[in-house]
Amino acid sequence: MDYDSDEENVMEEDYYSFLNIPKEASRDDINNAYRRLSRIYHPDKHVDLDLKAKAENMFNKxxxxYEVLSDPHTRAIYDSLGTKGLETEGWEIVQRTKTPAEIRAEYEQLAEEKAERRKKQATNPSGNITITVNATDIFNPYYDDYLEEEYENDIISNIPNIEVSSMQFSQSVDFPLTQKDTCTLSGQLQTQNGTGGGGINMSWRHIFSHKSWTELEMAAGSGPALSFKGFRTLTRRFFWNGGTILQFTPEGVRPGIMSTLAMQVDKHSVGYLTYQGGVRSAFTTQIIRDTEKNRYNFSIQVGLPHSFVLLQYTRKMLSQELKLRIAVKAGTFGGVLEYGAEKKISKHSNLSFSVICGVPSGVKLKIRLTRASQTYTFPIHLCEEIMPAPVFYATAVPLVLYIVVKKGFVEPFLRDEKNKKVEKQKQNNFNKLLERRKEALAAQELMNATYSRIRDDESNKKGLVIIKAIYGKIIKDPNQHGDNEVTNEVLDVTVPIQCLVKDSKLEIYVQNKSELPGFFDPAFGEEKMLHIIYNYHDQPHEITVTDSESLRLPKTAHRTNIT
Known part of the structure; x- marks a missing residue:
């Protein structure tokens, strides 16, 4: 379960939304917004002592x-880190630097150093668990000929025998020593058909620069081993990595070598030439092209024990956070067709499945769950031959299970997590929400004179007159119009919306509307809407927009036939 820190849950002031200007606003836009709000909230504009006190509070805001956004230095700090950046550390940077570009550059450097410090404090654990299941008895049951008649009459014997044929576990943790030195400790365990083994590895990596690093690794398990690896960027387009290994066995020392030369072909394509020598030797050529929506992988390997050709294609459905894959592999071992999908099911979790049809391997289903740095893999061998039934079930069953799990478990869990997060945010911001509500009601009270003047002017010239405006969590019956919507947790913002009208036009930019003067958040953590009914040239209009949508009035598309 993931929780944001209390510091991240605290609400911050949005100066752009408060002034109703875009983030790319010019100095003139900022000055105009300041003058417009000053005419409403300047204390000298109000005689009543109570209103004067409220006006003074709003005018200070x-x-x-205005002071933050009109100064290029403070605006650069605010754009980078928000109001937290305007505290002591930010002002110290302003005194040391001269331009907004320098401020942003230094903040980026500070952010990198902070991330590096956090990385040092973590052990960066990662792990893999692979459980191989043999389920071939479902589609290829085995009977001895002389017992076949007895099996037919034995109900228990007709139950398919499903067994776990092998398991593999691996885990690693990092121990940062300095900014350039990291020690990694890892271990592996595996068992197959009643026999097993394991090993432990310890490595030390030293980073010379962003162009090169070296790594020394010692292993113990199936005999001790010592390896040395390295990486080097040769030019802007070429880089190399490789290494050598010495494995000590009862039969003697087994040397090995690996070397890869890579070339950046273009912005999206990389080519690799890899040689692996030792007990098993192979030479591989690989080209990978990775774009925003597609990924291609073409590989040719020649060597021992196998040679093959591989062609793989991945389609990225970015809007649905879904990847569809298909691969064809053929070589001296036979041929394989693999297809599947990968879906992001939460912020830190991915679920994937693939169907593998091969000769002579048969049909396999592979399910993989990735949760943060932990990976759980379940290869299930369904059939030793390619048959329609196992292929169909391997394709259909994961889809049905995904829908059932998603609707029955994942979505309710995510809703609960969201509700817990919203409740925590409400608790952390309880006093601030009360303060914002009080401030919004005071702002609307201060707007009354301006509201009456603008409304009368617009009515006299048959301009833009706001009849009703509500903001918050709105549930509306699409078959009803006007006042017939069902509302809950909403705020009447007719007055502040009318006060934004100038020369029969109104524009609200794409920011959080709860930051506008006279607004507050009446449904914290919920999706909010802004619903406006207005007249223009004595014709009724109506529009509803989401909290993040920009708005421009009037528009012919908003016109209704209700009189």
């Missing part, structure tokens, strides 16, 4: 937003 207007002045603060």
């Amino acid at each position: 207007v002045k603060k937003a």
Whole structure:
């Protein structure tokens, strides 16, 4: 379960939304917004002592937003880190630097150093668990001929025999020593058909620069081993990595070597030439092209024990966070067709399945769950021959299970997590939410005079007159219009919306609308809408937009036939 820190849950001021200007606003846009709000909230505009006190509070907020955004240095800090950046550390940087570009560059450097410090504090654990299941008895049951008649009459014997044929476990942890030195400790265990083994590895990596590193690794398990690896960027387009290994066995020392030369062909394509020598030797040529929506992989390997050709294609469905894969592999071992999909099911979890049809391997189903740095893999051998039934079930069953698990477990879990997060945010911001509500009601009270003047002017010239505006969590019956919507947790914002009208036009930019003067968040953590009914040239209009949508009035598309 993932929780944000209390610091990340605290609400911050959005000066752009408060002034109703875009983030790329010019100095003139900022000045105009400041003058417009000053005419409403300046204390000298109000005689009543109570209103004057409320106006002074709002005017100070207007002045603060103006001071931050009108100065290029403070605006650069605010754009980079928000209001937290305007504290002591930010002002120290302003004193040391001269331009907004320098401020942003230094903040980026500080962010990298902070990330590096956090990385040092973590052990970066990662692990893999692979459980291989033999389920061939489902589709290829085995009977001895002389017992076949007895099996036919034995119900228990007709139950398919499904067994775990092998298991593999691996785990590793990192121990950062310095900014350039890291020690890694890892271990592996495996068992297959009643026999097993394991090993332990310890490595030390030293980074010379962003262009090169070396790594020394010692292993113990199936005899001790010592390896040396390295990486080097040769030019802008070429880089190399390789290494050598010495494995000590009762039969003697077994040397091995691996070397890869890579070339950046273009922006999206990389080519690899790899040689692996030792007990098993192979030469591989590989080209990978990776774009925003597609990934291609073409490989040719010549060597022992196998030679093969591989062609793989992946389609990335970015909007659905889904990847579809298909691969064809043929060589001295036979041929394989593999297809499958990978779906992001939560912020830190991916679920994938693939169907593998091969000769002579048969039909296999592989399910993999990746949760943060942990990977769980379940290869299931369904049939030793390619038959329609196992192929169909291997394809259909994972899809049905995914839908059932998603609807029955994942979505309810995510809803609960979201509700817990929202509740935690409400608790952390309880006082601030009350303060924002009080501030919004005070702002609307201060707007009354401006509201009456603008509304009368627009009515006299048959301009833009706001009849009703509500903001918050709105549930509306699509068959109803006007006042017939069902509303819950909403705020009447007719007054502040009318005050944004100028020369029979109104524009709200794409920011959080709860930051606008006279607004607050009436449904914290929920999806919010802004619903407006207005007249233009004495014709009724109506529009509903989401919290993040920009808005421009009037528009012919908003016109209704209700009188």
